[in-house]
Amino acid sequence: MTTLQDQLDEITSNTRRLVQAERLAVGERAVEELFASGIEERILPVGAAAPEFALKDSGGRLVRSADLLALGPLVIKFFRGRWCPYCVTELEAWSDLYGRLRERGGLMVAISPQIERQSDFMVGQHRLPFPVLSDPGCKVAEQFGLVYTVPQYYRDYSRSILVNIPFLNGDESWRLPLPATYVVTPAGRVALAEAHADFRVRPEPEEAVRVAAGICSQ
Numbered sequence: 001m002t003t004l005q006d007q008l009d010e011i012t013s014n015t016r017r018l019v020q021a022e023r024l025a026v027g028e029r030a031v032e033e034l035f036a037s038g039i040e041e042r043i044l045p046v047g048a049a050a051p052e053f054a055l056k057d058s059g060g061r062l063v064r065s066a067d068l069l070a071l072g073p074l075v076i077k078f079f080r081g082r083w084c085p086y087c088v089t090e091l092e093a094w095s096d097l098y099g100r101l102r103e104r105g106g107l108m109v110a111i112s113p114q115i116e117r118q119s120d121f122m123v124g125q126h127r128l129p130f131p132v133l134s135d136p137g138c139k140v141a142e143q144f145g146l147v148y149t150v151p152q153y154y155r156d157y158s159r160s161i162l163v164n165i166p167f168l169n170g171d172e173s174w175r176l177p178l179p180a181t182y183v184v185t186p187a188g189r190v191a192l193a194e195a196h197a198d199f200r201v202r203p204e205p206e207e208a209v210r211v212a213a214g215i216c217s218q
Contacts, residue, residue, distance in 0.1 A: 004093045004204055008086055012200050026157045034148060035197035039178060043145040043195045050076075050184040051143040055111065055133040058119035063131050068107050069186050073215040075101065075108040075208050076182040078141050080199065082114060082122040083163045087179060090202050091128060097205050098129050106183075106212030113138045113177065115170040136170065141177035146195055150174040183211045191215060 016024060044050070054064045068074050077094060079087040091110055101108055108130040112119070119132040138147045150158070150165065155174055158165055166172045180195035181203050192211045194203045 004090060004202060007089050007093070008200055008202060011085055011089065023157070026154060030151065030154045031198050031200075033151070034178075037148070037197075039145075039148060040195060040197055043178070043180065043193055044143070044182075044190060046190050046193050048190045048193075050182065050188050050190050051140065052188070053135075053140045053143075055135055055140060056116055057131040057133055058116055058123045060116055063109065063133055065109075065184075068109070069184065069188060072105040072107055073186060073191070073212040074184045075106060075212060076144075076180075076184060077108065077110040078144070078146055078177045078180040078182075078195075079110055079112045080176050080179060081112050081165070081168055082118055082125075083165075083168060084199065086199055086202065087112075088122075088126065090179070090205075091122075091132075092126055094130070094205050095126065095128050097209055101209050101212060104209065104213035105216035106209065109133050111135050111140060111177075113141070113169045113171075113175065115168065118168050135177075137173055138175045138177050141180075142175075144177075144180065144182065146177040146180050147175050148178070150176060181205075181208050183208050183215070185215050 052065050054062055057063050111133045113135050116134045119134055123132050135141055141147050178195040179199055179202060183192035185191050192208055
Protein backbone atom coordinates (compact mmCIF):
# COMPACT_ATOMS: atom_id res chain seq x y z
CA MET A 1 0.00 0.00 0.00
CA THR A 2 1.36 3.42 -0.98
CA THR A 3 1.32 5.86 1.92
CA LEU A 4 1.06 9.63 1.69
CA GLN A 5 4.69 9.93 2.74
CA ASP A 6 5.67 7.55 -0.07
CA GLN A 7 4.00 9.91 -2.54
CA LEU A 8 5.73 12.94 -1.01
CA ASP A 9 9.10 11.20 -1.05
CA GLU A 10 8.61 10.56 -4.77
CA ILE A 11 8.09 14.29 -5.33
CA THR A 12 11.29 14.95 -3.41
CA SER A 13 13.20 12.33 -5.39
CA ASN A 14 12.01 13.74 -8.71
CA THR A 15 12.88 17.27 -7.62
CA ARG A 16 16.40 16.28 -6.63
CA ARG A 17 16.88 14.60 -9.99
CA LEU A 18 15.61 17.54 -12.05
CA VAL A 19 16.65 20.66 -10.11
CA GLN A 20 20.15 22.10 -9.98
CA ALA A 21 22.11 21.49 -6.77
CA GLU A 22 22.52 25.19 -5.98
CA ARG A 23 18.77 25.69 -6.21
CA LEU A 24 18.10 22.68 -4.00
CA ALA A 25 20.48 24.15 -1.44
CA VAL A 26 18.25 27.20 -1.03
CA GLY A 27 15.32 25.05 0.08
CA GLU A 28 17.51 22.92 2.34
CA ARG A 29 18.83 26.04 4.04
CA ALA A 30 15.33 27.35 4.65
CA VAL A 31 14.19 24.05 6.18
CA GLU A 32 17.26 23.83 8.43
CA GLU A 33 16.84 27.40 9.69
CA LEU A 34 13.14 26.92 10.36
CA PHE A 35 13.82 23.72 12.30
CA ALA A 36 16.59 25.43 14.28
CA SER A 37 14.16 28.21 15.25
CA GLY A 38 12.32 25.74 17.49
CA ILE A 39 8.96 26.48 15.92
CA GLU A 40 7.90 22.84 16.13
CA GLU A 41 8.13 23.05 19.92
CA ARG A 42 5.85 26.09 20.06
CA ILE A 43 2.79 24.80 18.22
CA LEU A 44 -0.50 24.59 20.11
CA PRO A 45 -0.24 21.25 21.95
CA VAL A 46 -2.58 18.37 22.67
CA GLY A 47 -4.89 19.26 25.55
CA ALA A 48 -4.95 22.99 24.80
CA ALA A 49 -8.12 24.91 24.04
CA ALA A 50 -8.37 25.39 20.28
CA PRO A 51 -8.97 28.97 19.16
CA GLU A 52 -12.36 29.58 17.59
CA PHE A 53 -12.36 31.00 14.09
CA ALA A 54 -14.67 32.29 11.37
CA LEU A 55 -13.14 32.22 7.89
CA LYS A 56 -14.48 32.42 4.35
CA ASP A 57 -14.53 29.38 2.12
CA SER A 58 -13.74 29.25 -1.59
CA GLY A 59 -17.21 30.53 -2.41
CA GLY A 60 -17.06 33.46 0.00
CA ARG A 61 -19.29 31.87 2.65
CA LEU A 62 -18.34 32.34 6.29
CA VAL A 63 -17.50 29.09 8.06
CA ARG A 64 -17.44 29.08 11.87
CA SER A 65 -15.52 26.46 13.80
CA ALA A 66 -18.12 26.54 16.57
CA ASP A 67 -20.83 25.49 14.10
CA LEU A 68 -18.74 22.57 12.86
CA LEU A 69 -17.77 21.42 16.36
CA ALA A 70 -21.45 21.33 17.27
CA LEU A 71 -21.71 18.46 14.77
CA GLY A 72 -18.64 16.42 15.77
CA PRO A 73 -14.83 16.38 16.01
CA LEU A 74 -13.05 18.59 13.53
CA VAL A 75 -9.90 17.89 11.55
CA ILE A 76 -8.10 21.15 10.73
CA LYS A 77 -5.49 20.89 8.00
CA PHE A 78 -3.22 23.93 7.65
CA PHE A 79 -1.38 24.10 4.33
CA ARG A 80 0.86 26.57 2.51
CA GLY A 81 -1.05 27.07 -0.75
CA ARG A 82 -2.02 25.59 -4.07
CA TRP A 83 1.46 26.41 -5.40
CA CYS A 84 2.97 23.70 -3.16
CA PRO A 85 2.92 20.22 -4.76
CA TYR A 86 3.29 18.59 -1.35
CA CYS A 87 0.18 20.38 -0.08
CA VAL A 88 -1.81 19.44 -3.18
CA THR A 89 -0.81 15.79 -2.85
CA GLU A 90 -1.73 15.78 0.83
CA LEU A 91 -5.15 17.33 0.23
CA GLU A 92 -5.85 14.87 -2.56
CA ALA A 93 -5.09 12.06 -0.11
CA TRP A 94 -7.51 13.65 2.33
CA SER A 95 -10.10 13.89 -0.42
CA ASP A 96 -9.94 10.12 -0.82
CA LEU A 97 -10.42 9.61 2.93
CA TYR A 98 -13.01 12.29 3.55
CA GLY A 99 -15.95 9.90 3.09
CA ARG A 100 -14.52 7.61 5.76
CA LEU A 101 -14.03 10.56 8.11
CA ARG A 102 -17.65 11.63 7.64
CA GLU A 103 -18.92 8.07 8.18
CA ARG A 104 -17.13 8.08 11.53
CA GLY A 105 -18.72 11.35 12.57
CA GLY A 106 -15.87 13.73 11.86
CA LEU A 107 -15.64 16.89 9.75
CA MET A 108 -12.72 18.66 8.13
CA VAL A 109 -11.54 22.03 6.89
CA ALA A 110 -8.32 22.99 5.12
CA ILE A 111 -6.86 26.43 5.87
CA SER A 112 -4.21 28.48 4.05
CA PRO A 113 -3.36 32.17 3.67
CA GLN A 114 -4.22 32.16 -0.05
CA ILE A 115 -7.07 34.37 -1.22
CA GLU A 116 -10.52 32.92 -1.88
CA ARG A 117 -10.03 32.97 -5.65
CA GLN A 118 -6.99 30.71 -5.33
CA SER A 119 -8.94 28.37 -3.06
CA ASP A 120 -11.75 28.29 -5.59
CA PHE A 121 -9.31 27.30 -8.35
CA MET A 122 -7.95 24.58 -6.08
CA VAL A 123 -11.33 23.13 -5.11
CA GLY A 124 -12.41 22.98 -8.73
CA GLN A 125 -9.17 21.59 -10.12
CA HIS A 126 -8.73 18.88 -7.48
CA ARG A 127 -12.41 18.30 -6.66
CA LEU A 128 -11.92 18.76 -2.95
CA PRO A 129 -15.08 17.80 -1.02
CA PHE A 130 -14.30 19.69 2.19
CA PRO A 131 -14.25 23.46 2.82
CA VAL A 132 -11.02 25.23 1.88
CA LEU A 133 -10.78 28.39 3.96
CA SER A 134 -8.76 31.57 3.52
CA ASP A 135 -6.82 32.86 6.54
CA PRO A 136 -5.65 36.37 5.56
CA GLY A 137 -2.29 37.18 7.09
CA CYS A 138 -2.18 33.75 8.78
CA LYS A 139 -4.02 35.20 11.79
CA VAL A 140 -5.72 31.93 12.75
CA ALA A 141 -2.60 29.87 12.00
CA GLU A 142 -0.69 32.23 14.29
CA GLN A 143 -3.01 31.35 17.17
CA PHE A 144 -2.04 27.71 16.61
CA GLY A 145 1.66 28.65 16.80
CA LEU A 146 2.38 27.77 13.18
CA VAL A 147 3.45 30.99 11.48
CA TYR A 148 6.85 32.09 10.22
CA THR A 149 8.07 34.80 7.86
CA VAL A 150 9.81 33.69 4.67
CA PRO A 151 13.44 34.96 4.68
CA GLN A 152 14.60 37.34 1.97
CA TYR A 153 16.80 34.83 0.13
CA TYR A 154 13.85 32.44 -0.19
CA ARG A 155 11.60 35.26 -1.38
CA ASP A 156 14.07 35.86 -4.18
CA TYR A 157 14.14 32.15 -4.98
CA SER A 158 10.33 31.93 -5.01
CA ARG A 159 10.11 34.80 -7.46
CA SER A 160 12.74 33.13 -9.66
CA ILE A 161 10.51 30.05 -10.01
CA LEU A 162 7.42 32.24 -10.56
CA VAL A 163 5.79 31.56 -7.18
CA ASN A 164 4.44 35.01 -6.32
CA ILE A 165 3.30 34.51 -2.74
CA PRO A 166 2.18 38.13 -2.15
CA PHE A 167 -0.10 37.86 -5.21
CA LEU A 168 -1.45 34.45 -4.15
CA ASN A 169 -2.04 35.54 -0.55
CA GLY A 170 -3.18 39.09 -1.22
CA ASP A 171 -0.64 40.78 1.07
CA GLU A 172 3.06 41.61 1.27
CA SER A 173 3.77 39.93 4.61
CA TRP A 174 5.39 36.75 3.24
CA ARG A 175 3.96 34.88 6.23
CA LEU A 176 3.22 31.17 5.86
CA PRO A 177 2.01 28.43 8.20
CA LEU A 178 3.80 25.21 8.89
CA PRO A 179 1.80 22.43 7.26
CA ALA A 180 -0.06 21.01 10.25
CA THR A 181 -2.82 18.59 11.19
CA TYR A 182 -5.07 19.13 14.19
CA VAL A 183 -8.02 17.20 15.54
CA VAL A 184 -10.29 19.16 17.87
CA THR A 185 -12.95 17.61 20.09
CA PRO A 186 -16.52 18.97 20.18
CA ALA A 187 -15.57 20.48 23.56
CA GLY A 188 -12.92 22.52 21.77
CA ARG A 189 -9.83 20.68 23.03
CA VAL A 190 -6.89 19.65 20.86
CA ALA A 191 -6.76 15.84 20.59
CA LEU A 192 -4.05 15.62 17.91
CA ALA A 193 -1.40 18.16 16.93
CA GLU A 194 1.36 17.55 14.40
CA ALA A 195 3.46 19.97 12.38
CA HIS A 196 6.89 19.77 10.79
CA ALA A 197 9.42 22.45 9.86
CA ASP A 198 10.31 20.26 6.88
CA PHE A 199 7.41 20.80 4.48
CA ARG A 200 8.24 17.48 2.79
CA VAL A 201 7.11 15.53 5.87
CA ARG A 202 3.40 15.14 6.64
CA PRO A 203 1.43 12.90 9.02
CA GLU A 204 -0.62 10.09 7.54
CA PRO A 205 -4.29 11.17 7.28
CA GLU A 206 -5.45 7.80 8.64
CA GLU A 207 -4.10 8.73 12.07
CA ALA A 208 -6.33 11.81 12.28
CA VAL A 209 -9.30 9.76 11.08
CA ARG A 210 -8.64 7.22 13.87
CA VAL A 211 -8.44 9.97 16.50
CA ALA A 212 -11.68 11.57 15.27
CA ALA A 213 -13.42 8.18 15.20
CA GLY A 214 -12.22 7.47 18.73
CA ILE A 215 -13.71 10.74 19.96
CA CYS A 216 -17.05 9.88 18.38
CA SER A 217 -17.10 6.43 20.00
CA GLN A 218 -16.61 7.78 23.52
